[in-house]
Amino acid sequence: MRTDAWLAALAGELQRHGVGADLTGHVVAEAAAHLADSGDPPLAAFGPPEMYAAAVADSVAGPAPAAPGRTVGPVRLAARGITKRYRRRTVLADVDLTVRAGEVAAVIGQNGSGKSTLLRICAGLARPDRGTVHVAGRLGYCPQDGGMSEFLTPDEHFVLVGAGRGLSRTAARRYGRRDAAALDWAPKPGVQARHLSGGTRQKLNLTLARLGDPDVLLLDEPYQGFDRGSYLDFWHQVFRWRDGGAAIVVVTHLLNQLDRVDTVLDLTRSEAAA
């Protein structure tokens, strides 16, 4: 790997780890100076950029916390007393969830604890046996899988979903490509969804959910198939959308981001009570 490519990759990885721009510039400059002085190839001197970036990020205490004094807005999603049974099995028992503009809520729980069911109920794709959901504003939903046409390209998906949101073709493509780029993905023209890798399909899935800047975003384990870098990109985007005023619900079973979210809804208890 050439030195300038390695340095660029290092800068990208540091940003993914939430290292600030100043410190990123400093670390990259230090590494560049060392490589120039030593004449060593970067992989021999520092190893792969993602590993070196991870080590640097760990040494500076991980990702930056949310901005202090951040204010949240009005309630965007209010689910009250949601109860859902499948035959005799109670999946959700009297579950409440409130998410305000500028908040991220994580829904956690074991397999089968009703996480996806709760999101489908909030999206209006499933009906609860009891309870109500109020949504203020536009809703974006990213299912665990599916939600796309196998024979259409990403750009065509952007146009199709964008037309529903009232976007022109140009605007839909522009917004779609912008959000795809934020996930470190540049859709190749002419490649149909069925030919995308699992992780890239999920990026498309997520990008489609975001199209039209919805006020409420429901994400059902959208990072499945992501590599580590994409996973970090995803969480960075989630917090960026939150800071932009979106109310976000993320179903997750990966707990290492929970200290950064605003609300955690654990459905394990609800399942156990059943």
Next chain:
Amino acid sequence: MTRTLVVAEMALREMARRRVVLIILLLLPLAFYLSRHGDHLGQSIRFVCLGLGWALSTAALFAGSAARTVEPRLRLSGYADRHLIAGRLAALWALGVLLSAPYFLLVRLDQHDVRYGAIAAIMALTVVVSASFGLALSAVLPRELEGTLVLLAVVGLQMMVDPAHTSARVLPFWFSRELATYAVDHTGTGYLDRGLLHGALTAVLLTVLVAVAARARRGRRTHLTFVPLR
């Protein structure tokens, strides 16, 4: 209107990319036509129309089934049932016209002393009815295999049941038999009227069934209230 056109465009793009399927769809009516070419003059015409109906219904069935995964997302994005149904129907009609045109030309060149206008009417009605029939099957039956079996049974019955029998009228392509008789045997307009009425009614009923099934599948979501912000 924009939403309907975009759905139609994307549905056409999807179908156009299934090239092997398109080739099979194009050749299926030809096989029907050639299988009865040596028989009575009208038989090959009746069979080619039935073949077109079968091919287009199958295309509609698979298009409807393939759309199931993306439709919840499209509804959440702002599409109504009418956009989705009208868009898919428009795409299937366009495909049907493209598939039928060569066969109309074939009949025009190969068959003489028949009423070509009536044959064009059979093909046009077949396109319209097939699109709604295939979409209705995909809306009512959740899996493609089930829909395909029903389609197979219907087309099989269409070939075997005596068209003069009252029960034959419940079959969706009964009109083609009536219109073909008018076109080939130069009968009175009774056959024409019955055929046109049956085809039009069948198309309307099947389209209504598509809409009702879509609504039923979506179900009532009384628990959810949306408050628009912009």
